Amino acid sequence: MALLEVRDLRVSFDTPDGIVRAVRGLSFSIEPGQTLAVVGESGSGKSVATQTITGLTRGAEVSGTAVFDGTDLITADAPTLRRLRGAEIGMIFQDPLSSLHPLYRIGWQIVEMIQAHDRGISKRDARRRAADLLTLVGIPRASERIDDYPHQFSGGMRQRVMIAMAMALDPALLIADEPTTALDVTVQAQVLSVMRKLQQEFGTAIILITHDLGVVAEMSDEVIVMYAGAVMERAPRRDIFYRNHHPYTQGLLASLPTQKGKRLTPIPGSPPSLISLPPGCPFAARCPHVFDRCRVETPPLADVQGDPRHQSACWLDHDVVEAVA
Amino acid sequence: MTEASTEPQPLLRVQDVRKEFPTHRGEVVRAVDGVSLEVRKGETLGLVGETGCGKSTLARCIAHLYDVTSGSVWFDGNELTGLSRRAMRPLRREIQMIFQDPYGSLNPRRRVGSIIGDPFAIHGISKGAERKKRVQELMELVGLNPEHYNRFPSDFSGGQRQRIGVARALALRPKLVICDEPVSALDVSIQAQIINLLADLQKDFDLTYVFISHDLSVVRHVSDRIAVMYLGKLIEVSPTDQLFEQTRHPYTRALLSALPVADPDTADSREQIILAGDIPSATNPPQGCRFHTRCPKARADCVASEPPLEPVFDDDPAHRTACFFPLTIGEDLSTAVPELVDLPDREAS
Amino acid sequence: MTAALEVIEAPAKAIEGRSPVLLAMRRLRRDKVAMISLVVIVLIVLMAIFAPVVAAITGHPPNEQYRQIGLTPDGLPRGPNGTFWFGTDDLGRDVLVRIAYGARISLLVGVAATAITVVIGVVLGLAAGFLGGIVDTILARLIDVVLSVPFLLVAIALVSITGPSLSITVLVIGFFSWASVARIVRGQVLSLREREFVEAARSLGAGDTRIMFVDVLPNVLAPVIVYTTLLIPVVIVTQATLSFLGLGLPPPTADWGGMISESQNYYTTAWWFILFPGIALLITTLAFNLFGDGVRDAFDPRADRLR
Numbered sequence: 005m006a007l008l009e010v011r012d013l014r015v016s017f018d019t020p021d022g023i024v025r026a027v028r029g030l031s032f033s034i035e036p037g038q039t040l041a042v043v044g045e046s047g048s049g050k051s052v053a054t055q056t057i058t059g060l061t062r063g064a065e066v067s068g069t070a071v072f073d074g075t076d077l078i079t080a081d082a083p084t085l086r087r088l089r090g091a092e093i094g095m096i097f098q099d100p101l102s103s104l105h106p107l108y109r110i111g112w113q114i115v116e117m118i119q120a121h122d123r124g125i126s127k128r129d130a131r132r133r134a135a136d137l138l139t140l141v142g143i144p145r146a147s148e149r150i151d152d153y154p155h156q157f158s159g160g161m162r163q164r165v166m167i168a169m170a171m172a173l174d175p176a177l178l179i180a181d182e183p184t185t186a187l188d189v190t191v192q193a194q195v196l197s198v199m200r201k202l203q204q205e206f207g208t209a210i211i212l213i214t215h216d217l218g219v220v221a222e223m224s225d226e227v228i229v230m231y232a233g234a235v236m237e238r239a240p241r242r243d244i245f246y247r248n249h250h251p252y253t254q255g256l257l258a259s260l261p262t263q264k265g266k267r268l269t270p271i272p273g274s275p276p277s278l279i280s281l282p283p284g285c286p287f288a289a290r291c292p293h294v295f296d297r298c299r300v301e302t303p304p305l306a307d308v309q310g311d312p313r314h315q316s317a318c319w320l321d322h323d324v325v326e327a328v329a
Numbered sequence: 330m331t332e333a334s335t336e337p338q339p340l341l342r343v344q345d346v347r348k349e350f351p352t353h354r355g356e357v358v359r360a361v362d363g364v365s366l367e368v369r370k371g372e373t374l375g376l377v378g379e380t381g382c383g384k385s386t387l388a389r390c391i392a393h394l395y396d397v398t399s400g401s402v403w404f405d406g407n408e409l410t411g412l413s414r415r416a417m418r419p420l421r422r423e424i425q426m427i428f429q430d431p432y433g434s435l436n437p438r439r440r441v442g443s444i445i446g447d448p449f450a451i452h453g454i455s456k457g458a459e460r461k462k463r464v465q466e467l468m469e470l471v472g473l474n475p476e477h478y479n480r481f482p483s484d485f486s487g488g489q490r491q492r493i494g495v496a497r498a499l500a501l502r503p504k505l506v507i508c509d510e511p512v513s514a515l516d517v518s519i520q521a522q523i524i525n526l527l528a529d530l531q532k533d534f535d536l537t538y539v540f541i542s543h544d545l546s547v548v549r550h551v552s553d554r555i556a557v558m559y560l561g562k563l564i565e566v567s568p569t570d571q572l573f574e575q576t577r578h579p580y581t582r583a584l585l586s587a588l589p590v591a592d593p594d595t596a597d598s599r600e601q602i603i604l605a606g607d608i609p610s611a612t613n614p615p616q617g618c619r620f621h622t623r624c625p626k627a628r629a630d631c632v633a634s635e636p637p638l639e640p641v642f643d644d645d646p647a648h649r650t651a652c653f654f655p656l657t658i659g660e661d662l663s664t665a666v667p668e669l670v671d672l673p674d675r676e677a678s
Numbered sequence: 679m680t681a682a683l684e685v686i687e688a689p690a691k692a693i694e695g696r697s698p699v700l701l702a703m704r705r706l707r708r709d710k711v712a713m714i715s716l717v718v719i720v721l722i723v724l725m726a727i728f729a730p731v732v733a734a735i736t737g738h739p740p741n742e743q744y745r746q747i748g749l750t751p752d753g754l755p756r757g758p759n760g761t762f763w764f765g766t767d768d769l770g771r772d773v774l775v776r777i778a779y780g781a782r783i784s785l786l787v788g789v790a791a792t793a794i795t796v797v798i799g800v801v802l803g804l805a806a807g808f809l810g811g812i813v814d815t816i817l818a819r820l821i822d823v824v825l826s827v828p829f830l831l832v833a834i835a836l837v838s839i840t841g842p843s844l845s846i847t848v849l850v851i852g853f854f855s856w857a858s859v860a861r862i863v864r865g866q867v868l869s870l871r872e873r874e875f876v877e878a879a880r881s882l883g884a885g886d887t888r889i890m891f892v893d894v895l896p897n898v899l900a901p902v903i904v905y906t907t908l909l910i911p912v913v914i915v916t917q918a919t920l921s922f923l924g925l926g927l928p929p930p931t932a933d934w935g936g937m938i939s940e941s942q943n944y945y946t947t948a949w950w951f952i953l954f955p956g957i958a959l960l961i962t963t964l965a966f967n968l969f970g971d972g973v974r975d976a977f978d979p980r981a982d983r984l985r
Contacts, residue, residue, distance in 0.1 A: 045516035046487075144606075158607045159380070188379035189543060190604050193587035197603050215517060218546075218589025221596040242593050259521035260591055261550030267528070268550070270521030274486050392881055414885070421883035433874040438698060438896035451884045481697065497878070 006033035007177060007209050008057075013068035013078075015049070015056045015233075022279040026052040028233040030068070031305075034226075036176065039203065039210040041224035041241075043217065043256075047275045049233035050213045054179050058093060059085040073176070091121045094170030094208075098182040100162035104154040104169075111135075111150035114169050121173050137168040141198050160191030164198060171202055178203075181213045196223060217256060221245060226313075229253050232276055232286035235305060239314040247325045249308045249316040251291045254326055285318070293320060338406060339367035340537050341391065341505060346400035348386050356612040360386040362561035363400070365638075370504070373531070373538040375552030375569070377545055377584070381611050382558040384541050388507050391539065392426050393417055405504065422452060425498040429510035431490035435482040441468075441493055442478035448500040467496040471526060488519035492526065499530065507539045512547060524551060545588050549573065554647070557581050560611060560619040563638055567648035575658055577641055577650040580620050582662050600663040618653070625665035626654050698900065698977075705976040712972025718965040726781035733779075736763070738772035740779045741930045745770045755948040765950035768940060773950060776932035777958050783933040784962060787848055788914040794852035795913075796906050799859025800898070806860065807867025808890050818864070824857040830923075837925040847926055851916055855909065862905060866898045900977045907970035911963040918959055934959045 015027040027049040034040045044050040055061045057070045057077055070077040073092065075084065089095070097103050105113060114134040119125060125133075131150070138146035141164040154162055163183060170178055180199070184192035196219065203210060212223055220227055220241070227244040229237045229252060237250035248254055255271040273290040276282070284299040285291070291298065297319050305315040308322050316322065348361040361383040368374045376384045389395045391402055393409050401410040404424060409417070428434035435444055446464045449455050455463060465475035471492040482490055491511060498506055508527065512520040524547065530536060542548045548555060549569060556566045557578065565578040576582045586602040604623045609615055615622045621631040630653050638651040656662065706712055725732070733739050748756055748770025758765045764774035806817035833850050840846055870876065871894070879889045920926045921935025929936065934955045941952035 045518060160607060188608070189545070189587045190379060190583055191607070192589075193601070194603055197601070216589060217517070217591035218596075221591050221593045222589050245591065245593055256517060257591060259518050261521070261524065261546050266550075268521040268525055270525060271518040272522075274488060274519070275516075394877060394881055418883045421881070426878070426881045428874050428878055430874050434878050436875040436879075436893050436897070438899070439893070440697075447879065447884070448882050451882055451888065494878075497882070 007036045008070065008072045008211075009033040010053075010057065010070045011068055013053060013056070013070060014066070015052055015061065016065045017063065018065070019279075024278045025281065026064075026233055026278060027056070030230070030233075030235060032228055032235070032238065034177070034209050034211060036209050037203070037207045039212060039223055039225045041220040041227045042211060042213045042230060043215065043220055043227060044230035045215055045275060047232065047278060048230040049278075050230050051181055053230075054181060054211060054213060058089055058095060058179065087121070090117060090175070091173045092175050092177065094173075094175040094178045096163070096166050096170050096178065096180040096183045098185050100159070100166045101154065103166060104162065106154055109151050109153055110138075110157075110165055114138075114150075114165075114172055117169060118172050133172070134168075137172055138165065140202070141165070141168045141171075142194065143168075158191075160187050160194060163187060163191075163195050167195070167198060167202070171206065171208070174206055175208065177209045177211065179211045179213075182215070183212075184219065185214070185216070192219075199223070217260060229256070232281065233278060234286060235315075235317060236287065237314075237316045237318075238305065239308070239316075243311075243314050247314075249314070249320070249322065249325050250287075250318050251293050251320070252287050255290075255292075295319070340370040340405055341368040341539070342403040343367070343387070343391065344401045344403070346387070346390055346402060347398045348383075348390050348395060349398045352612060358611045359561050359614065360611060361390065361397075362614075364558070364561075364563050365400075366556055366563065366566060368505070368537060368539060370537055371531075371535060372553040373540055373551055375548035375555040376539060376541045376558065377543065377548050377555055378558035379543060379584075379608060381560060381608050383561040383611075384558050385509055387558070388426070388509050388539065388541055392424055392507055393421075394426075418452075422448070422501040423504045425501070425503040425506050427491075427494050427498050427506060427508045427511045429513055431487045431494065431514055432482075434494055435490055437482055440479050440481055441473075441485070444482070445493060445496045445500060447497065452501065454501075463500070464496075467500055470499070470530075471496045472522075486519075487515050488522060491515060491519075491523055495523075495526065495530070499534070502534060503536070505537045505539070507541070509541045510543070511540075513542060513544065520547070527551070545584060546590075557584070560609065560614050562619060562635075562651065563649075564620065564651045565649070566638065567650075568645070571645065571648050575644065575648070577644070577648070577655040578620075578652050579624050579626050579656060579662060579665075582656055583625075586662075600661065602662050618651070625662055625667055627667040628654065629668065630654075699903075702900075702973070702976040706972055709972045709976065712969050712976070715965040715968040715972065718961065719969060722781055722962055722965070723785060725778050726785050729775070729778035729782060733772075733775045736761075736772055736775055738762070738775050740775045740932045741771065743769045743771055748772075755944060755951055757948070758950055764954045765948065767937065767951050768944060768948075771930075771932075773937075773954055776937060777934070777954060779932040780934040780937065780955065780958065781962070783844075783927065783931070784914045784917065784959070787844070787851065787917040788910045788966075791848045791851040791855070791913045791917070792906060792910050794848070795855040795909065796859055796902065798852070799856040800863050800895070800902060802856065803860035803863025804867055804890050804894065804898075807864040808871055808894060809886065810871075814864075817860070821857045821860050821864075824854065825861070827854070829854045830919075833920060833925055834923070837920075842925055842928050844927055847917055847920055850920075851913055855913065859902070859905060859909075862901060863898050866901060867894055870894050870897050904970070904974040904977055907973045908967065911966035911970070914966070915959070915963055 011031050013027055013030040017024045017026060030053050032040065042050045052061065056064060056066055059077065066078055068078060072088065077085065111131060111134050114137065115127065115130040118130040118133060135146045135150050138150060143149055143161060143164055157165060184195050187195060199210065202208060214220060224241050226240055228235050229250065231252050236252045237244065237248065244253060258269045259271060261268060271290050276286055276289065284301055285303055288294050288298040303317045303319045305317045306322055308314045308316050308325060343364060343366050346361055346364050350358045350360055352358055364387055378384045386395065390397050397410055401408055403409065404420065407420060409420065442461065442464050445467055446460050449460050449463065465478060468475045473489060473492050485493065512523050515523060531538060540548060540551050552569050554566065554568050555572050557564050559580055565572065565581050572581065576585060583602045583604050586600055590596055602625065606623050609622055617632040617634055618636050621627040624631065636651045636653045638649045640646050640648055641650045641655040744766065747761060748766040750756055755766045755768055756762060762772050764777065767773055802817055806814045836850060837846060876889060876893060879893050917926065918935030921933050922939045924939065926935055927933055937955040938952060945952045
């Protein structure tokens with residue numbers, strides 16, 4: 005049974021410039037212990053989707069279902085969502101500075117969160133658990149540093165504190181929204197390694213939102229590629245890189261700098277406006293393989309080469325994949 | 330990118346430059362601490378490093394936006410250090426900068442035509458219709474629609490804004506362009522467009538680039554030579570291919586292994602070097618080799634003195650490394666154990 | 679709401695580039711209260727301009743005293759009637775006509791003093807914020823001193839030396855108000871100074887003066903415009919206060935503050951004498967204030983999204 009099953013999620017915002025359709029029919033599921041990477045550039049809707057699922061978006065029109073362990077998060081009331089957030093679903097954001105309260109000590113913040121969900125626990129036990137968590141994520145001298153303020157930690161350390169807080173109640177699902185984008189490369193490696201370690205120890209499922217295909221290659225089991233609010237391709241990790249189907253996926257991979265000197269093949273143009281999307285496939289304007297049908301009918305997600313685990317939203321022949329040596 | 334020309338005098342020479350900043354606590358941040366390098370005409374020098382390494386500060390010292398604390402900067406035979414603002418002005422036409430933040434580096438209240446035309450206005454070259462024509466030519470050159478002359482930066486996307494920055498930098502046909510993280514804030518598909526644009530412009534206008542980035546894969550793609558910085562010092566300088574095939578410095582190796590590669594096979598099979606601890610504070614850098622607190626191969630010698638930047642083993646003289654125990658080819662760093670363990674904040678991995 | 683903002687930035691605008699000022703004006707046009715206030719202001723301005731026409735229609739010049747028909751047999755002012763639509767004052771002068779002429783004074787001082795204030799304040803604020811160092815230290819201290827001086831006492835002292843006049847009033851008000859503008863501008867400039875586009879301008883070789891006026895100034899315009907429109911009513915009331923205290927223009931010049939002052943002894947017997955100038959002052963001040971609020975909201979792009 006899937007841990008989280010999202011069906012046809014649609015999110016739109018009413019703005020003075022028009023209705024912004026940020027997410028247009030997103031469906032996916034994630035099994036316990038699995039890592040699902042959601043890849044997309046800015047405007048793809050990847051952050052809006054997960055924020056909406058956990059009830060953190062305000063002023064949006066939402067439809068569709070997101071069933072987590074039997075409860076539909078979209079229709080759940082505020083107290084239910086609050087209970088689930090933290091205890092069952094942990095969240096990490098890109099900028100730990102804005103997620104951690106600057107005026108309270110780290111230890112206090114973690115303890116407070118633990119006690120909010122587990123009323124029976126004593127302060128001393130909660131504190132001990134907080135210190136254990138900090139050690140687990142690799143903060144040296146955790147029992148001393150537990151009384152430090154967020155600004156006393158470096159960026160990478162702060163992100164680890166965020167992870168500790170997110171994992172404090174042993175959630176079944178961890179949603180990490182660009183957790184390492186703002187960090188240096190060597191620090192990123194440390195943080196990703198911590199996440200992998202925690203996943204192995206606690207069996208947490210992870211939804212990892214990122215624009216970095218390298219991180220995807222390292223961390224994921226399954227990958228969803230989003231563009232203009234919809235899923236373009238969904239596949240197991242190796243398939244996305246070595247046997248991909250959708251021209252957008254191919255375009256993304258082709259624009260990555262690999263060796264020295266070879267001219268890059270970028271995707272021409274820029275992402276479309278989410279207010280006045282033309283009919284048909286959202287990628288049609290930039291696709292090198294576009295033909296007439298693409299501009300008229302929106303292609304649905306369909307199996308590639310008969311494999312239900314690999315789907316692509318494209319009118320091109322689904323029996324042919326781009327095999328990369 | 331282009332072949333480096335064999336001119337005897339380098340276009341840019343940085344000699345033992347140091348730049349310090351006082352902090353409000355009375356301490357001193359040694360952002361750049363004794364860096365020397367040369368850039369030949371027509372080449373692209375990549376400058377790579379993580380937070381606090383000093384690459385942005387060095388860039389601004391070269392562009393004479395900061396005064397160096399000591400050392401000298403020579404451009405095309407002229408010494409820039411100590412020049413007055415007035416004397417520097419004509420040279421500013423030759424050295425230009427492209428900034429990282431496409432949102433912050435353009436004045437939101439000025440129209441794009443005015444922003445790109447700024448260099449002409451400041452140096453009193455061409456006015457009125459003539460200036461407008463030149464600006465529109467520049468816009469076309471960088472892939473912008475010249476009819477958008479009267480628009481504001483907020484009407485453009487991030488990639489387009491970066492193009493505006495490039496157009497502005499190119500207005501006076503500079504010789505040297507310092508690109509400070511020009512693509513870091515852009516989406517992947519747009520990054521590729523800008524990288525291609527910069528490559529084309531270099532060829533067409535015989536430009537020399539100093540390309541700063543924290544993203545090694547981008548730097549590898551664009552650079553002829555790469556200089557790696559750590560905490561204000563150069564730790565390895567080398568032609569690009571050699572840096573990757575014959576990595577000598579443990580930090581460079583760690584940087585390379587930390588770089589996520591969009592290839593599952595490589596990701597699964599390569600060595601993982603996870604560095605211990607954090608980047609130390611620049612106000613109180615470690616003794617001796619600055620990297621020793623995180624180095625998997627640290628020994629007592631590394632604390633005693635600073636290693637000089639020079640060729641090691643039988644390397645090409647163009648490949649210099651600052652390490653007492655540089656890596657041999659094929660050396661496995663992931664199993665290395667440092668001989669110094671009781672260092673502050675070093676975590677047990 | 680960050681998620682909403684993120685996706686809104688993404689679509690590239692397909693419309694012609696609109697300057698922030700034009701955008702604000704468009705927003706302002708949709709603000710009903712602000713537009714009504716603007717109409718009121720225009721009417722007051724028209725009244726001031728056409729004051730002689732008012733005098734011609736009623737047939738009563740502003741300073742003409744009508745002791746026979748304008749005062750009761752006991753020498754008290756007459757209430758509103760067919761001849762004097764707003765009644766008369768203690769000297770039998772036509773209150774309506776005097777109010778029309780009084781508008782001239784209020785508006786003139788309001789605009790002139792505000793203009794002086796803003797120009798001085800912006801230039802000094804720019805210099806202080808941008809140049810820093812000694813310049814900033816001196817100017818910042820000066821701003822502090824000026825803001826601490828008891829305005830009214832100095833005004834009284836000054837006027838008692840030089841005697842009341844229009845130019846003195848304008849100068850006094852202007853001199854004391856520039857400091858608040860300067861302080862606001864200085865604060866804005868301090869943060870703008872660190873922005874990357876300022877660094878970019880330097881790297882192009884731009885000098886300090888050019889950066890201050892070409893790059894920094896357009897970015898402080900918005901708060902300055904807002905402050906200016908809210909400053910005008912303050913100046914008008916200040917001038918009326920000075921007049922009320924006898925420090926304004928010499929009699930017999932018609933001006934609202936003076937009229938209110940003169941009406942003090944008659945408020946039980948001649949309500950129109952105090953009421954009409956009072957209402958004129960109130961409506962003018964209110965109109966400018968409401969318009970100023972509208973301007974401030976129009977320049978705040980966030981105000982739109984919360985609709």
